[in-house]
Amino acid sequence: MSERSQFRLLAERRFAPFFGVQFLGALNDNVFKQALVILLAYQAASFTAMSSDTLQNLAQALFILPFLLFSATAGQLADKYEKSTLITITVTIELAVMAIGAVGLFTRDLTLLLVALFLAGTQSALFGPVKYAILPQHLRETELVGGNALVETGTSIAILLGMVLGGWMIARHWGVGAVAATTCALSLAGIVLSRFIPRSPAPSPDLTISWNPLGETLRILRFTAGNRTVFLSILGISWFWFYGALLVTQFPNLTKNILAGDETMVTTLLVVFSIGVGAGSLLCERLSAHKVELGLVPFGSIGLTVFGLDLAFAASGEPSQGRVLLDLLLLGVFGGFYIVPLNALVQIRSEPTHRSRIIAGNNVLNALFMVAAAGLAIGLFAAGLTIPQLFLVGAIMNAAVALYIYTLVPEFLMRFMVWILIHTVYRLRKTGLERIPEEGPAIIVSNHVSYVDALVITAACRRPIRWVMDHRIFAVPFLSFFFRTVRAIPIAPSKEDPALLERAYDTIAKELADGELVGIFPEGRLTSDGEMNEFRGGIMRILQRTPVPVVPVALSGLWESLFARNRAKLRHMAKLFPRVRLAVGETFAPATVSPEGLRSAVLELRGDWK
Numbered sequence: 001m002s003e004r005s006q007f008r009l010l011a012e013r014r015f016a017p018f019f020g021v022q023f024l025g026a027l028n029d030n031v032f033k034q035a036l037v038i039l040l041a042y043q044a045a046s047f048t049a050m051s052s053d054t055l056q057n058l059a060q061a062l063f064i065l066p067f068l069l070f071s072a073t074a075g076q077l078a079d080k081y082e083k084s085t086l087i088t089i090t091v092t093i094e095l096a097v098m099a100i101g102a103v104g105l106f107t108r109d110l111t112l113l114l115v116a117l118f119l120a121g122t123q124s125a126l127f128g129p130v131k132y133a134i135l136p137q138h139l140r141e142t143e144l145v146g147g148n149a150l151v152e153t154g155t156s157i158a159i160l161l162g163m164v165l166g167g168w169m170i171a172r173h174w175g176v177g178a179v180a181a182t183t184c185a186l187s188l189a190g191i192v193l194s195r196f197i198p199r200s201p202a203p204s205p206d207l208t209i210s211w212n213p214l215g216e217t218l219r220i221l222r223f224t225a226g227n228r229t230v231f232l233s234i235l236g237i238s239w240f241w242f243y244g245a246l247l248v249t250q251f252p253n254l255t256k257n258i259l260a261g262d263e264t265m266v267t268t269l270l271v272v273f274s275i276g277v278g279a280g281s282l283l284c285e286r287l288s289a290h291k292v293e294l295g296l297v298p299f300g301s302i303g304l305t306v307f308g309l310d311l312a313f314a315a316s317g318e319p320s321q322g323r324v325l326l327d328l329l330l331l332g333v334f335g336g337f338y339i340v341p342l343n344a345l346v347q348i349r350s351e352p353t354h355r356s357r358i359i360a361g362n363n364v365l366n367a368l369f370m371v372a373a374a375g376l377a378i379g380l381f382a383a384g385l386t387i388p389q390l391f392l393v394g395a396i397m398n399a400a401v402a403l404y405i406y407t408l409v410p411e412f413l414m415r416f417m418v419w420i421l422i423h424t425v426y427r428l429r430k431t432g433l434e435r436i437p438e439e440g441p442a443i444i445v446s447n448h449v450s451y452v453d454a455l456v457i458t459a460a461c462r463r464p465i466r467w468v469m470d471h472r473i474f475a476v477p478f479l480s481f482f483f484r485t486v487r488a489i490p491i492a493p494s495k496e497d498p499a500l501l502e503r504a505y506d507t508i509a510k511e512l513a514d515g516e517l518v519g520i521f522p523e524g525r526l527t528s529d530g531e532m533n534e535f536r537g538g539i540m541r542i543l544q545r546t547p548v549p550v551v552p553v554a555l556s557g558l559w560e561s562l563f564a565r566n567r568a569k570l571r572h573m574a575k576l577f578p579r580v581r582l583a584v585g586e587t588f589a590p591a592t593v594s595p596e597g598l599r600s601a602v603l604e605l606r607g608d609w610k
Helices: 007-013 018-043 052-080 081-106 110-133 143-170 175-194 213-225 230-248 251-257 264-288 296-314 320-351 352-382 387-408 410-425 453-460 479-485 498-513 540-543 596-607
Strands: 427-431 440-447 465-470 489-491 517-520 550-556 579-584
Touching: 007 018, 007 143, 007 579, 018 081, 018 110, 018 143, 018 175, 018 264, 052 110, 052 213, 052 352, 052 479, 081 110, 081 175, 110 320, 110 352, 143 175, 175 213, 213 230, 213 296, 213 352, 230 296, 230 320, 230 387, 230 427, 251 264, 264 320, 264 410, 296 320, 296 387, 296 410, 320 352, 320 498, 352 387, 410 453, 410 479, 427 440, 427 453, 440 453, 440 540, 440 596, 453 465, 453 550, 465 498, 479 489, 489 498, 489 517, 498 517, 498 540, 517 540, 540 596, 550 596, 579 596
Parallel strands: 427 579, 440 517, 440 550, 465 489, 465 517
Antiparallel strands: 550 579
16 A cells, blocks of 8 residues: 555445544534534633533533443444444434434523533444454554544544634623534534445344443453553553644633633634644654554553643743644644554454454443543632643643553564664655565575664564564673564673573564564674675574574665764765665575575665675
8 A cells, every 4th residue: 555545445335435424423523512612611601600620521521421321322233233334324314413402502501511412422333343443344454553643633623623713702692502513513514414425234233232332341341452452552541632632622711811812812722732643643644654553552652741731831831833733733742643443453352253342342432431521620720720731730640650651562663763763764665565475484685784784674664573682682781672672682602601602583473473573684793894794594593493584674775974993984974865765576485595595585675886
């Protein structure tokens, strides 16, 4: 799939009608919610004696509560019945909800408006499991990151447009009627578009529905917890919604009480945040190379912490509107990095027959975390904290979560940082990468031109590689932490440390037995003249113990780089962003491998360009 292929999905029936329904639904929700939020923030006194801060968080909790009550049932329905029909039904429910909301707006009846908000949450709870479970049925695994990125981006754009439209209309004297007409019209358009969604066969048509929401919710959560990868991903997604709700719910009162802005400023804050999420989501496809790149998750969590802290300081003392807007934009970008890979991972790793119910369990936990965020905000406000102090508490909590995520996937973060570094410093041209197996054990062999050879190959390869490296380099202070994190394998000559040599071979055998890729440089040392040295026989000892495929790789263009042993390299330092070529050759079966044959293959791949 090419880098632009995620946008081609928008022209295909297997994705486009669903995307349209999702877009219109998100747009509709936000036209209504933004109109209601503005009314409650700026005209709360005409509705109730309740404080504006408390009312904002109560409204948030009412919207989230249905996810706790109805997600389990929604997940069962999505696994049992055909999904395109369920989507049409949920959009029809949305039309009824918007009609109730319209009556509430016309009559200025707070109770009716809050009922409509609760029912809108109910409709979203019913739609959620269908929304994310339908994607793996129509998209290939290599398209899931792009598909999820488009959904997240489309949702962000819809939120942006909805907030602008809802906020702009409700601020006008004729706004109530416009909001009512717009929301009902969007629901009708969604119903029509839903009829074009391809049919999605039910994965569990014989499922018996349990109507006990509490019992079924607990059952789903227990089942989900049985898959550690999926469960941890869901906890990560839920934390994102906790942190996001803690921030976004305060925007109206942040604008009114701290930034001294009007209704338009509230919309501006939300628009900037949404733009950030959309941009970050789209960048995920490019940065992940069409795969689920877990390194984006800790990277995203670090950004959420850094800019959350800065947001707290930007809103304190003499608040800076420009700095607040920049922080919100970057929070959105890093939020996109964080959430898209986790959503795709849940879809890929969930059992197809239980996927909708697992996503329902995800929605339940999301709801619990968001309700907890509302409860925490109400409690902290009652304790006398200000909005900037609330942001500070949230960022500190997120720092702890970011640290925990790093302990779970440190290697993935390191690999992603290597990807950024190599693609920033070099113009990397790659050929034959499809020859590196997607799964199963194999040995990667390459010529050794510079100290960054392993980093270049790691940045190009979709899979982690366990590199075998000189024990002296492995022990270099500061760098040793990186090498241990990426699980490099230190090795020494037998005359220096025969025990370490044996441990290295034992580790290599174990990694290959576990289905990993192992990378070696058979020359055993860097080239001193740009030409390839003879390949040593260590590869044969590895294959005698663990016969696996061997993939030759050739690097070109690094001889003139700063990290080679080329004495004339300083003459070439004026070259910015040098071009580097990585070529992958045909795989050798274990029985056909010889050091001479591998060297010839790498030499042919490299050609005359050092």
